[in-house]
Amino acid sequence: MDFKVKVVNFEHPKRIAILNKNDAINIGVGTEQRITVGHNSINITAFAYLSDIVGNGEIWINQRLSNDSGIEIGENVSVFSAPQPQSIEYIKKKMYGNKLTKEEIDAIVNDIVMENLNDIELSGYVSSIQTIGLDNEEITNMVNAMVNTGETIKFDHDVYDVHSIGGIPGNKYALLTVPIVASSGLKIPKTSSRAISSPAGTADVMEVLARVDLKANEIKRIVEEVGGTLTWGGAMNLAPADDKIIRIEHPLGIDPFPQVIASVLAKKKATGINYLLIDIPMGSETKVQDEEMARDLAGRFIEIGNRLKIHVECAITYGGQPLGRAVGPALEAMEAMKALEGTPTSNSMIVKAIELASMIIEMGGVAEFNRGKDLARHILTSGKAREKFLEIINAQGSKGIEKSDEIPLGEYQHDLTSTMDGYISYISNRSIVLLARSLGAPQDKGAGIWVYKKIGDKVERNETVLKLYAEKKDKLENTVRLSRKLRIFDVEGMVLESIGKKTKKVIRDES
């Protein structure tokens, strides 16, 4: 049956078409059922809704369907009930605990990218990856399928990268590591994500200082010119299945390891990376709770990397509290710049950035085994890393900020203080994340938290432990209210042997 098109601005994660109910009955299509919309030689899958706001013989399509198909207002289209995609059988096969073949994985990824699956089916896939899992061969096939359905970048020399699997707030080390590595002479086109559930992804932090939405050709050019980039992977169409899977993982709050591995390696393979360092933060409130889990994950990354011809090394890092002292885009950018400028700042961030840089430098053979650290530290302290960082910023498109003290922070501020004398014995990553997001991060760049006292630090009664920053007054007020309901940090008394008082061993880390 033929319909006259009207394009409506109806926001929906899928391509949708709204039909009059009588028309829909005539062509045998029900609510949310899959249809094939045909126009000239194009046939595209969409999902149907039925409403009497649409006239007989009319079809309202959303912008997304119009963009993906090129079908425009006033045109005539044919509409049919679409057959069920084959990949649903394969999702079911996985649910029943079976291993999937390369062809089956290709079909699933293709249907995900083509948006042929509804949310029920997509969630069935993601849930079964969580509960049943994928073995290393399946993950390898998944990576290849994800790479093959998107854009790729090719370099004619070795390229290096570092990627953190996340879960620790304030993880801005890359703003130091990338310029150190680039200064050493290696090529490091780092792409990263924006925050999904965290207060700031590396791309959100970098965006305070420079454009991050660079395309493949710009990245290639800048890498040749200055040796490194710090951009947002989402500006390209690298492994597009990934974002569509993340949309489903998010409401469920799950992040299945097989999908984490596939997602990271697919993005990296699509970017042409052949030497990759994976940072695995470990701690009770991160994605990886103990060393066994961390070693297992590292082993899988390395093995699958091998199959994909990517040399992978892994660093298991401390994730028991925020990295450094800044959480939130502007604060993190400021903290990183301070370190590059040589201003005394958070030791934990500098140590991690140098350690990771040295591993890459040694991977690339620029320094011998165990010598990378000296070289990396020298590049940082000599000011060369800062110089390189400014080159990168300028090449990407600077926002005009050249120094750490020029970065604007949220003007509404509030201090969370200690109610007693003692030592900080615990800081909750989870609460820090909740507070920072409630303050407006990552959308409000100036929103975030400065952690004045870290685990092991001495604190006095009424002394500031955390400072909250917000760009909007109501967000600060809401967050202050929220802070009263959360366990954010613990202070333990100094008198360790006082009777009847709960005490804990005080743990120090390099903060």
Next chain:
Amino acid sequence: MDFKVKVVNFEHPKRIAILNKNDAINIGVGTEQRITVGHNSINITAFAYLSDIVGNGEIWINQRLSNDSGIEIGENVSVFSAPQPQSIEYIKKKMYGNKLTKEEIDAIVNDIVMENLNDIELSGYVSSIQTIGLDNEEITNMVNAMVNTGETIKFDHDVYDVHSIGGIPGNKYALLTVPIVASSGLKIPKTSSRAISSPAGTADVMEVLARVDLKANEIKRIVEEVGGTLTWGGAMNLAPADDKIIRIEHPLGIDPFPQVIASVLAKKKATGINYLLIDIPMGSETKVQDEEMARDLAGRFIEIGNRLKIHVECAITYGGQPLGRAVGPALEAMEAMKALEGTPTSNSMIVKAIELASMIIEMGGVAEFNRGKDLARHILTSGKAREKFLEIINAQGSKGIEKSDEIPLGEYQHDLTSTMDGYISYISNRSIVLLARSLGAPQDKGAGIWVYKKIGDKVERNETVLKLYAEKKDKLENTVRLSRKLRIFDVEGMVLESIGKKTKKVIRDES
């Protein structure tokens, strides 16, 4: 923020509200996000869509949201971003392989019934029930939660029921079993479902002859008057979580056993049943493939029945081919009536109906152990069962059909014949289901299949094996085309020792 309501006929499985994009941004609500719509003392959850077809300050709600909330056109409502339901955490807990507490299961079922969960979350639940499972205690809690969130019927005497877990086409035994049991003096208010993926549920078959959409008070009255009913459970609000779960299982094509058990027992407990016979058809193309699976399932039904104070017995029945010869509402009603009238017809249907009736009769103490079969057969052959069946039909509201030959069948017919002399060695349940649905069953009551030859029957070249019936010519034509692509039945040659010819042992059953 306050909005002026317009009610639109927008078909959607959820309660939805469409807002102007700018308004949505102002209240911090995104596409498909959960919102709370408030009006006077009512606060109800719905899902938001964003569109510029809706004016600023306006909210378009679908009929469903209007019905559930009582909110009407022209009224003012407040809209807030709704918090995430707690039950999502419990779904995630199940995904991670943990056992759920009673309170957690209550929360999940409540959010399912209240429609607080989106499809991603619901599918996460259903998928994890498939992959991780529920133990008997969890299923018991699930049943109680499902019963407590819906309507219930209470009888002041024992009531009996029989339920088939399905998977075999033509399974119309209940039209014989129920009147036999009712004639024996036991009370049997059988409720059943309409077809979900089969060509005819018992309710679809019964609807050829009588009204089936009876309410609780009508069922109670008729059971007292005539001893039995054959109605559609969906006309009442019994265990409403069930239908909402089925909506999710359907696209995935899964039917997890824990959910099957919970669903059956919840509907039966809500109907007040305390003696229940479960029919478990077993065969390579049914839900239960082998005896181990069947015995395991039976054991769980009995154990959970015990916990719920329902005496459960199970019959594992032959499911290797359709039951009897008729598939599709009108044909099945005709076949059942023929047996009640004493006209020679399918033996397999009569044997099954009598066996199941005898088990219930013995459960109720009307006949001693091993004597129920004689009584059941006598009730059937004496014409008492037919009399009782007509009483039930009249009590429910007859459609005016009193004899099997008055039932209208689809006027478009086509014969599928054998291409060789031999014996039928295989009939595909799955293909029979596909063909019957393609012919129009269960919506078109007269559509269906008559199985002339069953496994073990002798067949000659060009002799009819199946007759297809349709109410619509194009459906018959499409189905004939479809039949050429399917493996529907196998005919094996008669010469068992011919060299170089593939032969198979011919299996006979009482067809």
